[in-house]
Amino acid sequence: MIVAARIFFVGGLTSFRALFYWLTPWIYIPTMLIAPIFQILLFAYIGRSAHLRSDEFYVIGNALQYSSIPCLFAMAQSIGGERFQDTLSAILVSPAARIPLFFGRSLPVVLNGALVSAFSLAVGSLILGVHLPASSFAPLALVVLIAAFSCTGLGLINAALSLRIRENAVLSNVIFGFLLIFTGANVPLDDLPSWMSTAAQGLPFTHAIAAARKLANGAGLGDVGGLVGAELLVGAIYGVAGFLLLRWFETISRRHASLERS
Amino acid sequence: MAAIEAAELRRTYKTHTGTFRRRAKEIEAVRGISFAVEPGELFGLLGPNGAGKTTTIKMLITLLIPTGGSARVLGLDVVHQAREVRKRIGYVFGGERGVYERLSGYDNLRYFAELYGVPAREQKRRIEELLELVGLKGREQERAEGYSRGMKQRLHVARGLLHDPEVLFLDEPTIGLDPVGAREVRATIASLTEAGKTVLLTTHYMFEADALCDRIAVISKGSIVAEGTPLDLKRGVAQGSVVEVEVFGIADEALERVRALGGVVAVAIEEREQAQVLVVQTEPDVELTQAILSHLNGSDVGRISRREPTLEDAYVALVSE
Helix, strand or coil, X not given: CHHHHHHHHHHHHHXXXXXXXXXXXXXXXXXXXXXXXXXXXXXXXXXXHCCCCCHHHHXXXXXXXXXXXXXXXXXXXXXXXXXXXXXXXXXXXXXXXHHHHHHHHHHHHHHHHHHHHHHHHHHHHHHHCCCCCHHHHHXXXXXXXHHXXXXXXXXXXXXXXXXXXXXXXXXXXXXXXXXXXXXCCCCCHHHCCHHHHHHHCCCCCHHHXXXXXXXXXXXXXXXXXXXXXXXXXXXXXXXXXXXXXHHHHHHHHHHHCHHHCC | CCCEEEEEEEEEXXXXXXXXXXXXXXXXXXEEEEEEEXXXXXXXXXXXXXXXXXXXXXXXXCCCCCCEEEEEECCEECCCCHHHHHHHEEEEECCCCCCCCCCEHHHXXXXXXXXXXXXXXXXXXXXXHHHHHHCCCCCCCCEHHHCCHHHHHHHHHHHHHCCCCCEEEEECCCCCCCHHHHHHHHHHHHHHHHCCCEEEEEECCHHHHHHHCCEXXXXXXXXXXXXXXXXXXXXXXXXXXXXXXXXXXXXHHHHHHHHCCCCEEEEEEEEECCEEEXXXXXXXXXXXXXXXXXXXXXXXXXXXXXXXXCHHHHHHHHHHC
């Protein structure tokens, strides 16, 4: 149990340091802290000029949705990067239990994703003059964390696919586009075609964004319990599916030597 | 009970060519090999590139499932008891990749100590011991990206020993190292059997296998072509002689004609500075110098010499068969 906990926490953090060495402030600040503000401003000004929704609508939607960049890309890199550095076989030949090994890698990703969203929410609100009640700060922080968790679950599926395909960044970009359109970040679900709003129920962010907007409008955490629970459930389902996919690819790699292939 | 046992071990790969009209092709990398390594023995698997050494080692360390035969490590089946096997073995591969470049040598070891379940209170002592053993003491806080190839290779060795495994698999651990670095790694390997470890070493350097191994199996094209102590293998090819002819631009047809001569055991071409050297091993009491030269029409011929066979020639003869 202690071994598993150490692999989860210490191992997870060490592997994050090992695989994200290239993430210097010169890359991190423009990509993770400035780019989401551009996205928020773009959609907020489109919304203003077209007289659509309030600035608050776009700040919350885009701040939460942008954590898909760290969550999808970093989670894929946390597994695919091992393949790139030729360290994957050393990992797989170890007897380490796979649940803490793989899920431990997701913990720093969740925390980083939440940090990116929280920063974007705070700075986006300041720039556009969006007022968020002080009482909503703590529940909003929780929802931001759960949204990052949920998207990291999807990222784990992305990570598993990186064991089979090299062009994982392309896939991450495509998923980012889906989440931008489907989750209600910029277009209310009611205004989307019905099949899209139905599909959105199974995607990360949809419920978290709805919950965050209600919290910003004065609702309490208890009022959004259903939405928060749904977001957690979506993330958990993706996370379990991603883990099972990783295990499956690991098993078939022993049979087909597929980890050696490009 | 043998520490490592392979029985009719076989591995085929399926590859595909073409994008639209895909064609499957089956490659036999390992063709039913059998051998046993006793506890405390240093066993060498010697063969040229592509002979099946790495595929064999990958099956033994549970990374690949054999397509035929079976293998056991410490009595445990490598397919069905993979996790138990992994707890008891260490794996070291050659080359400078495979370490976390931006982590220090110490953190590289610490991470794998976690994965192998080395208790936290023992990690520091164990890592210190291993740094001492592989000669990285004093450099452990530096990032691995600044290490030489030899240092990275010794870091690999330390990583493979973190959990004090009973059996160690070393896959071409001196590949690409300069002579000094290779000598340091070989000294580390030699000390492992003194510590009671069972070691399976793959290499394509005959002299390395000769210097380190208790027994050697020579593998060529997926099959074991000779097995025994280094002395046994030397005896097998100690007779005969070697004719070396310095040539400049030898045609493939000429090479084939020399190979077809009666009394020729093996033919190889070696690149030495500006020239190629045709190395012909012959059977005992056979004089082929004139016959060889008669087939080299059209090539510029330089120095010609005749000498006794070396271990390198023995190896070439075995893998050329």
